[in-house]
Amino acid sequence: LFASVEMAPRDPILGLNEQFNADPNPKKVNLGVGVYTDDQGKLPLLKCVAAAEKQMSEAPKARGYLPIDGIVAYDKAVQGLVFGAEHPAVKGGRIATAQAIGGTGGLKLGADFLKRLQPNAQVLISDPSWENHRALFETAGFPVDVYPYYDAANRGINFEGMIAKLKAAAAGTIVLLHACCHNPTGYDLTDAQWDEVIAVIKAQGLIPFLDMAYQGFGNGIAEDGAVVIKFLDAGLSYFVSTSFSKSFSLYGERVGALSIVSETAEECGRVLSQLKRVIRTNYSNPPTHGAQVVAMVLTSPELRKMWEDELAEMRDRIKVMRGALVENLQAAGVQGDLSYITRQKGMFSYSGLNAPQMQRLRSEFGVYGVDSGRICVAALNTGNLKYVADAIKAVM
Ligand code: LMR
Numbered sequence: 001l002f003a004s005v006e007m008a009p010r011d012p013i014l015g016l017n018e019q020f021n022a023d024p025n026p027k028k029v030n031l032g033v034g035v036y037t038d039d040q041g042k043l044p045l046l047k048c049v050a051a052a053e054k055q056m057s058e059a060p061k062a063r064g065y066l067p068i069d070g071i072v073a074y075d076k077a078v079q080g081l082v083f084g085a086e087h088p089a090v091k092g093g094r095i096a097t098a099q100a101i102g103g104t105g106g107l108k109l110g111a112d113f114l115k116r117l118q119p120n121a122q123v124l125i126s127d128p129s130w131e132n133h134r135a136l137f138e139t140a141g142f143p144v145d146v147y148p149y150y151d152a153a154n155r156g157i158n159f160e161g162m163i164a165k166l167k168a169a170a171a172g173t174i175v176l177l178h179a180c181c182h183n184p185t186g187y188d189l190t191d192a193q194w195d196e197v198i199a200v201i202k203a204q205g206l207i208p209f210l211d212m213a214y215q216g217f218g219n220g221i222a223e224d225g226a227v228v229i230k231f232l233d234a235g236l237s238y239f240v241s242t243s244f245s246k247s248f249s250l251y252g253e254r255v256g257a258l259s260i261v262s263e264t265a266e267e268c269g270r271v272l273s274q275l276k277r278v279i280r281t282n283y284s285n286p287p288t289h290g291a292q293v294v295a296m297v298l299t300s301p302e303l304r305k306m307w308e309d310e311l312a313e314m315r316d317r318i319k320v321m322r323g324a325l326v327e328n329l330q331a332a333g334v335q336g337d338l339s340y341i342t343r344q345k346g347m348f349s350y351s352g353l354n355a356p357q358m359q360r361l362r363s364e365f366g367v368y369g370v371d372s373g374r375i376c377v378a379a380l381n382t383g384n385l386k387y388v389a390d391a392i393k394a395v396m
Contacts, residue, residue, distance in 0.1 A: 012131040013370055020368045028366030029384045034183065034213075034347045036246060036314050036378040044249050044314075048306040052296040066285045068276040070099020070257075074291040077298035078257045081221070082212070082228055082242055089232050093265035096272035098258050098279060099286045103213040103243025104132065106258035110209055110239045111140035112278045113260070118172055118207070124165065125176045126150075128372055130183045130211070133176055142174070150185050152352065155340040157187050163200060171205035179240070180224035181214035181346025184374035188218065188345050194227055198234045208238040216247045216311040217318065217378075218345040237261055244294050246347065247311055253290025314378070318347065321380040325349070328389030334396065347378040357395040365391035 010018065016032035038044050069075060075097040082097075083090050100106035114121065123137040127146035134144045148161030166175065177197070182188055189197065201208055210228060218224045231238050237260075244255040260275065262268040279285065297303040319342075326338045341349050353361070355371040362368050367388055369375040380388060 012372075016368050016370065019362070023362075023366050023368075025366030027387060028368070029379070029388055030368050031375040031377075031379050031388070032368040032370055034246065034376055034378070035251060036249065036318070036347065037381065039317065039381045039383075041379075041381050041383065043251075044310075046249050046307065046310045048297045048303045048310060049248060049250065049293055051303055051306065052293045052300075055296065056292065063288050066099070066288060068279050068285045069097075069272065070286045071288070071291050071295055073299060074099055074295035075257065077295050078242060079259065081298060082215075082225060082240060082257075082259060083232060084229060087229070087232060089261060094262050094268050096260045096262070096268050096275060098272070098275055099291050100241070100256040100258050101283065101286060102245055102254040102256040103211065103241050104136070104256070105254065106241030106243070106256045107133070107136055107209075107211060108140065109258045109275065109278055109282070110241060110260070111137050111142070112282070113275055114174060114207070114209075114239075115141050116274070116278075118174070121172050121174050121207070122170070123174045123176060124169060126162075126178065126182070128184055129176065129178075130213075131370070131372075133211075137174075137176070147175070149182075150187070150350065155343075155352075157185075157189065157193075159189070159193055163196060166197065166200045166204065166206065169204055169206055172207060173204075174207045174209055175201065176209050176211060179210045179212035179215070179227045180218045181348075183213065183346065184348050184370065184372055185350040186344025186346055186348050187350075191226075194230055198230060198236070202234060202236065208236060210238065210240045212240060213243040214246055214346045215242065217315055217347055220315075221308065221311065232261060237263055244290070248294055248297070248307070249314075250290050250293065253293070254287070255290035255294050318378050321377050321385070322349070324382075324385055325377065325380060325389065328385050329392060331386075332389045332393035334389075334393050341377075347376055348374050349377050351375050351392070353392070353395065360395045361391055365394070367391045 013033055020030045079090050079097045100109055123142040123144045124147045125133045126149035137144050147165035148158040151158040215224045240259045242257045245251045260271050262271050297307050322342045326341050351373045353373040358369050358371050
């Protein structure tokens, strides 16, 4: 039966974890996957999460099936966080939010939903994008093309190229956009550039799909979420996939959501009914624990404050590491303008190193980053910075 099954290539991001775990090098550093570790190199259990779990363990509950679209209080809390509880679109019942299996799950639900709605559409993702975007939309049955994004020569965004591609796209094209902390480049559009993108999307009749996996890791929770509200205020119908893997350090719980903004509450009811069919035929209904934790934290003023402070602490530490990486690279003898590292937002720095250089970093130094040149700054710490900087210098 399986004689013709070919060996699949390893996943470009998660496959690195397997390689890293098997590496006997005592100095190895994992800058591959987008995971935040603290200055001791440990994955944090946030205090707000521990406090919510303590409350839950003091009043243990049986685990029945959840509604198909997830915990009602969770979906409501996500809407409040992402769109603002007082926004007329939220109050007017124009947004359908369903709990999803992480941000990836939210993307997949949206992709499957769109395949039923717009079976012949094309998907455009940024060049480059998160490695899984292309695979995920292709697996859902869409042809996937790219719009220009990274400008290597200027260490920034090729905005003209991006706009030109969007202007040339056919009506009904699905455009995948990173709401904040672009993965992998770390370069985000300015406010004015977002306005221009929104105007083109409107004029061309494109379908926006926002991926927001790093809210709070750029400039702040509200600041990073501002783009989502811009689309709302523009009166567009669109999709938003959100993730709490990073912002709650709940990677393994797979807590995310998909929100779909419709024109009217009546339309929204029909959209939600179809979305529930997609969920039911994929995994029936979502799991209880992680979403319960997030809902408790977001709805308790005390725990919410704790979360916002802890998220700010992670964000600030990453910024300190960016500055320290620049200093350590300079100390290692790397010449030139390195200010791009502190301009980039979120967990990643797009180093500009090529695949052979990234492979050398792994094989000679046990420093793991993605072949695209992406390194996770959120996994740097005072103990590994110098080693990493020296290794980067050595392969340059
Ligand atoms: C990443 O980009 O490293 C994260 O989003 C984790 C993943 O699933 O790839």
